[in-house]
Amino acid sequence: MTSARTEPDSAATEGQQRLPELLTPVYTEVLRRNPGEAEFHQAVLEVLESLAPVLTARPDLQDPELVERLCEPERQIIFRVPWEDDSGVFRTNRGFRVEFNSALGPYKGGLRFHPSVNLGIVKFLGFEQIFKNALTGMNIGGGKGGSDFDPRGRSNAEVMRFCQSFMTELHRHIGEHTDVPAGDVGVGGREIGYLFGQYRRLANRWEAGTITGKGQGWGGSAARTEATGYGCVLFTAEMLNARGEDLQGRQVTVSGSGNVAIYAIEKAQELGANVLTCSDSEGYVVDEKGIDLDVLRQIKEVERGRVRDYAERRGPSATFVPGGRVWDVPCDVALPSATQNELDADAARTLAGNGVRAVAEGANMPTTPEAVRVLQQAGVAFGPGKAANAGGVAVSSLEMRQNAGRDTWTFAHAQDQLAGIMRDIHGSCRETAERYGAPEDYVTGANIAGFERVMAAMVAQGVI
Structure with a gap:
C-alpha cells in the first residue's frame, strides 16, 4: 500500500506539466490554499489536466477565475461530535460537511465514517461528486461529508449515540432543498436510520427527501442498496x-x-x-x-x-x-x-x-x-x-423524486431507470471524448461532459 499512497505526490510534477497553461495559476492557488491535502490536489489535477481540448474549442469557458471558483467549496463545515461509549467513557470525534457546488441543484453526496476521514479526503470526494452528479443529467449539486469515527466493532447503541450527536450539529445545514446526504463507507442502512430518526426529532417534520439510502418501508427506494x-x-x-x-x-x-x-x-x-x-x-x-x-x-x-x-x-x-x-x-x-x-x-x-x-x-x-x-x-x-460509480447517486436522486411525489417504485422499475441512466452516462462520456479528439478516453469524456454542464450553469447564474 505504500507505493499507492505516495505515487500521487510523485506524479504531481508530471501532471502539472500536462496542465493547460491557462490553468497552471489555478492549480498553484489550489495548492497554496489547501496545504497537505494530497487527495484533493490529485482530484483537482486529474480534472484540470484533461480540459485543454474544451478550453481550446470554447473561448466562452477560457476564464481562469471561473475554474478557480469551481475548485473552491461554497461552504466547509467542521464540527465536534461528542458521544458516550458503552463503558460510560466520553469520546470526541470530528465531523465534516463540504458543500462544494450547488449550480445544478441542492448539494448531494454521501457521509463516510472511517478513521482516515479528514478535510482533504472530504474535499476530494466532494469535488468528484460535482462531476459525477452532473453526468447523471439530474439537477443535483456536489457535496460530501463524514467523520473520523469508526463504526467497526462498535455496538448498535454506540453507533446510535454517535449518529444522534453527529446529526444534532449537521441538521442545521441540510434539507431537501439545501443539502441531501446519503451513505458511503461506514454508513449503511443502520447508520442512515439513526441519522434520519434524529433529524426527524430535531426538525419536528417528516422530510423524507432530506436523506437518501433510507429503508424501503420508510421512504427509501428499491435498488438503492444495489x-x-x-x-x-x-x-x-x-x-x-x-x-x-x-x-x-x-x-x-x-x-x-x-x-x-x-x-x-x-x-x-x-x-x-x-x-x-x-x-x-x-x-x-x-x-x-x-x-x-x-x-x-x-x-x-x-x-x-x-x-x-x-x-x-x-x-x-x-x-x-x-x-x-x-x-x-x-x-x-x-x-x-x-x-x-x-x-x-x-x-x-x-x-x-x-x-x-x-x-x-x-x-x-x-x-x-x-x-x-x-x-x-x-x-x-x-x-x-x-x-x-454514478449509479448510487443516480438512484439517490430517484429516491428524492419518489419522496417529493410520495411515490414508491418497484425494484424492476428502479433498476430499469438505473440501466438507462448508466447507458446515457456511457454515451455522454464516449460522445464527448470523440467530439474533442480523444476517442474511447472515458476520463477525458467524463471530465469534460461534467465540466461543460456545471460551467454553463455557473455562467448563467453570475458571480456568486
Missing part, C-alpha cells in the same frame, strides 16, 4: 459492448467486500461473469469456483466479519492471501471497489500484462494517476469513478 455496484458493472458492460464484447464467461476480480463490491459481484454474475475475488484491509480471497454471495453476505452483512472467514467457511476452492494485491490474480475485467489509490502503477502493469480488457472504478478514485495512464496506454477500457 445501485453503485450494479451501475459499475452496467457501465463496464457498455464499454465492452462498444468494442463488440460482453461479460459472458469473463474472469472478474473485485476489490473490497462492502456494499459496492457485493452488488458488483452480484450483477457481474447475473451477466455471466465468474467473479474470483473479494478483499478487505487484512488481505484478499481468491475463489476459483467463483465467489459464493450467500456466504459472503452472511459474513459481511450479518456477522460483520472478515474475508478470511469466507475462505475458512467456503472450503478448498477458496484461498485467503494475507496482505498482497488482489490485482495479481489474472482476469479479463477488474473492478476496484474498496478505497482511494488502491490500484497503483505496478498493479496496473500486472493487470495489463495478464491481458485485462476493462477496468472500472466502483470506489472513488481507487486508481492512481500513473496507473490510469498505464492502463490507457495498454489499450484497456478504463471507466473513471465519476462515471462508472
Whole structure:
C-alpha cells in the first residue's frame, strides 16, 4: 500500500506539466490554499489536466477565475461530535460537511465514517461528486461529508449515540432543498436510520427527501442498496459492448467486500461473469469456483466479519492471501471497489500484462494517476469513478423524486431507470471524448461532459 499512497505526490510534477497553461495559476492557488491535502490536489489535477481540448474549442469557458471558483467549496463545515461509549467513557470525534457546488441543484453526496476521514479526503470526494452528479443529467449539486469515527466493532447503541450527536450539529445545514446526504463507507442502512430518526426529532417534520439510502418501508427506494455496484458493472458492460464484447464467461476480480463490491459481484454474475475475488484491509480471497454471495453476505452483512472467514467457511476452492494485491490474480475485467489509490502503477502493469480488457472504478478514485495512464496506454477500457460509480447517486436522486411525489417504485422499475441512466452516462462520456479528439478516453469524456454542464450553469447564474 505504500507505493499507492505516495505515487500521487510523485506524479504531481508530471501532471502539472500536462496542465493547460491557462490553468497552471489555478492549480498553484489550489495548492497554496489547501496545504497537505494530497487527495484533493490529485482530484483537482486529474480534472484540470484533461480540459485543454474544451478550453481550446470554447473561448466562452477560457476564464481562469471561473475554474478557480469551481475548485473552491461554497461552504466547509467542521464540527465536534461528542458521544458516550458503552463503558460510560466520553469520546470526541470530528465531523465534516463540504458543500462544494450547488449550480445544478441542492448539494448531494454521501457521509463516510472511517478513521482516515479528514478535510482533504472530504474535499476530494466532494469535488468528484460535482462531476459525477452532473453526468447523471439530474439537477443535483456536489457535496460530501463524514467523520473520523469508526463504526467497526462498535455496538448498535454506540453507533446510535454517535449518529444522534453527529446529526444534532449537521441538521442545521441540510434539507431537501439545501443539502441531501446519503451513505458511503461506514454508513449503511443502520447508520442512515439513526441519522434520519434524529433529524426527524430535531426538525419536528417528516422530510423524507432530506436523506437518501433510507429503508424501503420508510421512504427509501428499491435498488438503492444495489445501485453503485450494479451501475459499475452496467457501465463496464457498455464499454465492452462498444468494442463488440460482453461479460459472458469473463474472469472478474473485485476489490473490497462492502456494499459496492457485493452488488458488483452480484450483477457481474447475473451477466455471466465468474467473479474470483473479494478483499478487505487484512488481505484478499481468491475463489476459483467463483465467489459464493450467500456466504459472503452472511459474513459481511450479518456477522460483520472478515474475508478470511469466507475462505475458512467456503472450503478448498477458496484461498485467503494475507496482505498482497488482489490485482495479481489474472482476469479479463477488474473492478476496484474498496478505497482511494488502491490500484497503483505496478498493479496496473500486472493487470495489463495478464491481458485485462476493462477496468472500472466502483470506489472513488481507487486508481492512481500513473496507473490510469498505464492502463490507457495498454489499450484497456478504463471507466473513471465519476462515471462508472454514478449509479448510487443516480438512484439517490430517484429516491428524492419518489419522496417529493410520495411515490414508491418497484425494484424492476428502479433498476430499469438505473440501466438507462448508466447507458446515457456511457454515451455522454464516449460522445464527448470523440467530439474533442480523444476517442474511447472515458476520463477525458467524463471530465469534460461534467465540466461543460456545471460551467454553463455557473455562467448563467453570475458571480456568486
